[in-house]
Amino acid sequence: MAESTLQNEPNGRPLIRRRNTMMPSRLTIALFLLPALLLYTIFMVYPLVQALIFSTFEFNGLNRGDFVGLQNFQQLFTRYPISEQLPRAFVHNIYFFIGTMLIQNTLGLLFAVLLHRPRFGKRFFRTVFTLPYLISPIVVGYLWSLMLNPLFGPVNSTLRNLGLGALAKPWLGDPATALPVVILVNAWMWMGFPMLLFGAGLAGIEDDLREAAKIDGASNRQIFRWIELPLLTPVIGIVSVLTFIGNFNAFGIVWALAGTDGSPAGATDVLGLVFFRTAFRGEADAFGLASALAVLMFLFIFSISVVVQTWFRRLERRMQ
Amino acid sequence: MKKRTRLAAVTLLAAMLLVMTGSMALAQDNVTVTVWSWRTEDEDAYNAIFDVYEAANPGVTVEFVPFVNTDYNNILATGLTGDGGPDVVQLRAYGGLQPLIEAGQLMALDGKVSNLSNFTDAILKGAQGRKDGQTYGVPFGVQALGAFYNVGIFDELGLSVPTTWEEFISVLDAEAAAGYIPLANPAKDSWMLPILHDAVAAPRYGGPEFQAAVLAGETDFNDPNYVASIQVIKDLQPYLPPDVVGVAYNDSRTLFISGLSPIFIGGSFEIGFWHSEAPDMEVGMFMVPPPPDSVTDSLVPSWMDGSYGVNARTDSPDAALALVDWMGSPEFGQLFSDKVNQISPVAGVTPTDPLLAKFAEGMVEHPASYLLLVDFRYGDPSGSTVMGNEIQRLFLGEVTAEEVAGSLQTGISQWFVPAGAG
Numbered sequence: 001m002a003e004s005t006l007q008n009e010p011n012g013r014p015l016i017r018r019r020n021t022m023m024p025s026r027l028t029i030a031l032f033l034l035p036a037l038l039l040y041t042i043f044m045v046y047p048l049v050q051a052l053i054f055s056t057f058e059f060n061g062l063n064r065g066d067f068v069g070l071q072n073f074q075q076l077f078t079r080y081p082i083s084e085q086l087p088r089a090f091v092h093n094i095y096f097f098i099g100t101m102l103i104q105n106t107l108g109l110l111f112a113v114l115l116h117r118p119r120f121g122k123r124f125f126r127t128v129f130t131l132p133y134l135i136s137p138i139v140v141g142y143l144w145s146l147m148l149n150p151l152f153g154p155v156n157s158t159l160r161n162l163g164l165g166a167l168a169k170p171w172l173g174d175p176a177t178a179l180p181v182v183i184l185v186n187a188w189m190w191m192g193f194p195m196l197l198f199g200a201g202l203a204g205i206e207d208d209l210r211e212a213a214k215i216d217g218a219s220n221r222q223i224f225r226w227i228e229l230p231l232l233t234p235v236i237g238i239v240s241v242l243t244f245i246g247n248f249n250a251f252g253i254v255w256a257l258a259g260t261d262g263s264p265a266g267a268t269d270v271l272g273l274v275f276f277r278t279a280f281r282g283e284a285d286a287f288g289l290a291s292a293l294a295v296l297m298f299l300f301i302f303s304i305s306v307v308v309q310t311w312f313r314r315l316e317r318r319m320q
Numbered sequence: 321m322k323k324r325t326r327l328a329a330v331t332l333l334a335a336m337l338l339v340m341t342g343s344m345a346l347a348q349d350n351v352t353v354t355v356w357s358w359r360t361e362d363e364d365a366y367n368a369i370f371d372v373y374e375a376a377n378p379g380v381t382v383e384f385v386p387f388v389n390t391d392y393n394n395i396l397a398t399g400l401t402g403d404g405g406p407d408v409v410q411l412r413a414y415g416g417l418q419p420l421i422e423a424g425q426l427m428a429l430d431g432k433v434s435n436l437s438n439f440t441d442a443i444l445k446g447a448q449g450r451k452d453g454q455t456y457g458v459p460f461g462v463q464a465l466g467a468f469y470n471v472g473i474f475d476e477l478g479l480s481v482p483t484t485w486e487e488f489i490s491v492l493d494a495e496a497a498a499g500y501i502p503l504a505n506p507a508k509d510s511w512m513l514p515i516l517h518d519a520v521a522a523p524r525y526g527g528p529e530f531q532a533a534v535l536a537g538e539t540d541f542n543d544p545n546y547v548a549s550i551q552v553i554k555d556l557q558p559y560l561p562p563d564v565v566g567v568a569y570n571d572s573r574t575l576f577i578s579g580l581s582p583i584f585i586g587g588s589f590e591i592g593f594w595h596s597e598a599p600d601m602e603v604g605m606f607m608v609p610p611p612p613d614s615v616t617d618s619l620v621p622s623w624m625d626g627s628y629g630v631n632a633r634t635d636s637p638d639a640a641l642a643l644v645d646w647m648g649s650p651e652f653g654q655l656f657s658d659k660v661n662q663i664s665p666v667a668g669v670t671p672t673d674p675l676l677a678k679f680a681e682g683m684v685e686h687p688a689s690y691l692l693l694v695d696f697r698y699g700d701p702s703g704s705t706v707m708g709n710e711i712q713r714l715f716l717g718e719v720t721a722e723e724v725a726g727s728l729q730t731g732i733s734q735w736f737v738p739a740g741a742g
Contacts, residue, residue, distance in 0.1 A: 063423045063424075079734060080701075080730055080731060080734055081701050081706065081731055145568075149566075149568075149571060150562070150563045150566040150567060151561065151567060151571050151575065152571065152574070169563075170562075170563030170565065170566030170567075171566070172508070172566055173507075173508060173563050173564075173565040173566015173567065174563070174565070174566065174716075175716060175718075259508070259509065259510075261510050261705075261708070261709055263508050263509075263510060263565070263712065264507075264508065264565040264566070264712050264716060265565070265709055265710075265712040265713040265716055265718065266709060280393070280394065281705075286700070
């Protein structure tokens with residue numbers, strides 16, 4: 001269709017470039033897709049299928065034993081202490097997700113909006129806000145656990161020097177503050193990522209729309225609420241799904257801040273830690289149980305992601 | 321033409337055979353035994369020890385390859401499955417080596433290593449298969465629990481080593497009054513909590529007597545004496561650092577070596593750290609006196625730390641067996657004790673380091689097992705894991721001592737069957 005209705009701009013350059021009428025053969029397409037498909041199969045499909053198979057077997061160390069059907073799955077929900085740790089970790093993952101959406105992504109959006117309008121220091125601040133996620137989560141975790149150390153850390157000593165000694169808490173040692181602190185540190189690290197995505201989304205909105213709204217007398221706030229925010233829906237959808245996947249797979253930063261057990265007393269325990277403990281600190285039969293947990297986590301994350309993405313796509317279509 | 325080809329073939333074959341036998345003879349004379357270990361910090365010490373062995377056994381080269389402690393189990397499990405793995409391997413103790421035994425990856429040493437007779441049965445238990453009772457490793461080290469104290473601070477405050485619980489408490493009070501944190505111990509790293517409990521309160525629940533009874537099924541962890549022993553730790557909380565559940569293991573060690581806290585309760589494995597990080601600080605050791613209503617006198621709980629075993633798929637079984645046999649000799653034991661600075665379990669070896677000697681002496685005179693490690697790490701969850709997490713909650717005020725003991729019993733009941741119950 002585009003080929004026939006070729007339009008020219010005033011300066012004579014074609015507005016829509018003519019597509020090559022020579023379609024590559026199916027074989028050529030297949031050849032180009034093959035390397036990616038091969039890598040994807042080796043590193044994604046094969047381990048996934050293997051985990052699914054492992055989850056139905058008994059294990060002796062690395063040696064596979066007898067087929068046990070769904071027994072590993074049943075044990076996840078009946079065997080103490082994993083039967084108590086699993087629901088607790090799941091709830092913590094939900095808190096983690098909600099907290100991250102509220103803090104990290106809201107701040108990311110705020111900074112994207114503030115940095116969108118060209119002004120002095122835009123590039124500088126964009127770099128500053130995105131720097132933390134270039135550092136390994138383990139390093140970020142250790143760094144913050146040193147900062148928050150109740151005995152030697154600078155956070156509490158600063159609070160005390162400011163006369164706010166009452167606010168100096170054992171941040172990572174108190175079950176009431178430990179998980180929120182983990183969420184905040186994680187948000188500190190990743191905030192730049194939604195900021196970049198929202199920034200790109202804002203840049204993709206045509207200025208004509210904003211100008212038209214301004215002529216109609218809309219304030220900046222109204223432009224954001226009624227023009228920019230609705231047009232950011234696809235980005236919000238992507239950010240939400242990525243946040244969901246990232247949070248339910250969270251491991252490194254929690255491990256560095258709170259150890260393998262999710263201290264104190266399991267207050268920061270998440271599914272990733274439960275999996276790690278089961279697989280690598282458990283007994284001889286650990287791999288079957290850990291694989292079962294991995295399969296459940298995959299199914300849950302996968303299905304929710306699909307549902308959420310479909311919902312956002314429908315929302316986009318309705319708005320169009 | 322044909323004849324010449326045949327001749328050439330025969331000559332070639334003969335030459336190849338010659339080369340092969342030559343290299344085989346060479347291989348027999350020059351053997352390299354690869355030893356895998358998780359002790360990166362002891363690499364120099366082990367190389368010095370193996371130099372002695374190489375000097376006495378010409379043609380044998382011992383290659384010591386240490387890996388990061390926390391990754392070692394996975395590396396070893398993978399290394400033992402294929403070819404090109406190690407010949408001799410450092411093995412975790414008790415429950416820690418069972419998966420390797422059950423997978424058939426280790427060689428049973430009974431009847432092959434004569435120096436196993438240099439160890440007591442209690443020590444060998446840590447290197448045996450739980451199901452088959454065979455010995456799979458030559459024990460290299462023993463750890464014991466006790467209280468370290470800063471001699472300088474004790475002198476400055478005019479304190480002496482406590483011999484009764486009342487004296488212990490008054491020492492702690494005097495330290496607190498002088499502005500010190502009386503006990504440096506952490507609670508963020510949960511593995512340190514069962515250590516604190518056993519070092520302080522083993523006499524309260526009765527150490528070896530309780531161990532025998534609980535293994536026989538005559539009692540369990542809900543026993544009032546065991547519950548009371550957990551309460552002893554809770555009662556010590558005012559003397560621990562403030563917000564103790566936020567204080568990590570390395571924070572506590574820093575509190576001790578920086579002189580902010582005069583007492584650190586822990587294991588003999590800390591001695592090397594004190595020597596290297598605070599060489600000028602004079603450190604003493606005492607047994608924590610028995611708490612009120614204790615079942616037994618003071619105890620020094622100890623455990624076998626690990627052993628050296630032989631890969632079932634080794635290319636040079638004879639050289640590997642000869643090496644582990646030597647590792648059971650008094651010569652190795654003395655070298656290990658002097659160079660690695662840990663207690664050797666070989667009969668007749670005495671540590672040169674005075675602090676280490678105090679632990680070794682206490683262990684012999686007041687013997688006990690670090691119960692949760694020695695007998696309750698054979699299943700999942702292990703006793704020490706449950707205990708560590710539950711004592712954290714005890715310190716946070718979420719549970720009582722009874723509930724801690726109850727959770728411990730529930731946890732180990734998942735896999736532990738007492739002897740009495742068949």
